[in-house]
Amino acid sequence: MESEVKKTSIILPALNARLFVDKISSHLSAQNIDLQRVIVIDSSSQDDSPMIWKDQGFRFHNISRQSFDHGGTRNLGARLASEQGAEILVFMTQDAIPADDRWLEELTAPIVSGQAVATFARQLPRPEASLLEQFSRYFNYPGHSRRRTEADIPELGVKAFFFSNVCSAVLADVFWEVGGFPEHIIMNEDMTLAAKLLRAGYAIEYVAGAQVVHSHDYTLAQQFRRNFDVGAFFAGAGPELAGAKVGGEGLRFVREQLRYVLRHRRADLIPLLIAEAAAKFSAFQLGKRHHLLPLPLKKKLSMHSYHWEQKEKK
Incomplete structure (x- = not known):
């Protein structure tokens, strides 16, 4: 070796x-x-x-x-x-x-x-x-x-x-x-x-x-921006990613995360869990439709704003 x-x-x-x-x-x-x-x-x-x-x-x-x-x-x-x-x-x-x-x-x-x-x-x-980030690592x-x-x-x-x-x-x-x-x-x-x-x-x-x-405790705003970028990625994904069913995996994540929270007797985290799920879903859907948005707005919604700045220069 x-x-x-x-x-x-x-x-x-x-x-x-x-x-x-x-x-x-x-x-x-x-x-x-x-x-x-x-x-x-x-x-x-x-x-x-x-x-x-x-x-x-x-x-x-x-x-x-x-x-x-x-x-x-x-x-x-x-x-x-x-x-x-x-x-x-x-x-x-x-x-x-x-x-x-x-x-x-x-x-x-x-x-x-x-x-x-x-x-x-x-x-x-x-x-x-x-606890929510711990679950994310163990799930993935x-x-x-x-x-x-x-x-x-x-x-x-x-x-x-x-x-x-x-x-x-x-x-x-x-x-x-x-x-x-x-x-x-x-x-x-x-x-x-x-x-x-x-x-x-x-x-x-x-x-x-x-x-x-390795882990990150993102704020709700950061979760939104990151998942906006995920949606933008999938909007332009090529034929190699055909068959990548995203929605079902997201629902499974939320369901298992809820069970994890309840198993640890942290029902107080359920509102945050729901808010995160809503932020991720809405951001992903918006990112998939990014072509409908003006470039300045994309930069504000994105975690990787430099990507849009590079496209703007081109």
Whole structure:
């Protein structure tokens, strides 16, 4: 396994990451990863993190804040990694903290063994996460692994394409074979990549044994903006995502979340649960119809307003 890990490169987009550098560095050192194989793509941070990344030995690449693109920035990192001879590309976010020192070995094992060409890790809630956010992590990232192929799409619907770049790995040759991540889309570049892999006949695997601590307690306004962007993404989703039934999965989430809250004797959270569900649903529907809205309004409703600014400049 050690010889295979040496052929692995990690691509890590970053912005003002001062709080996370030391934690990431210590976990990677425990995995015997040469930090020169960790490619930090920094969007012109304004804190002292660029200096720290460099001082600690990471391979550092700066881009302008305006040029950041979910898919394009990661493709840039993947190209730099491929120039180094990387055979496995690992994509992480700066706030994904490995839960133990086996996460990378667990994450890449199905790729090394040939069982899958892409994998993604389990996300655990932060200790301070709210009960609703805890449920979200446990619902989307259960304690059992699962391999998926195109044959699973009729049964799983949109869940067949679920894939997260918070912590994922892809066989480099296959990544480039399917064209890498889509560029200039508002979000879900990871889901689109998973869909392309499945449609090409490959298997992807959710690896419950590879664990990172990562969660967000969004406000209602943030929930709305994020789901507006999700709707905008699905409005332009290509044929790879045919069969992605979104509505039924949303209803199942709310139903199970209600049971989780009642099981923890927190009926006081039901009004917030309902408000969040309403915000997500209305925002998603509005996002799907974003073409009816003026550009200035889209920027106000969106969590990723820079996406619309980039489209405006074009």
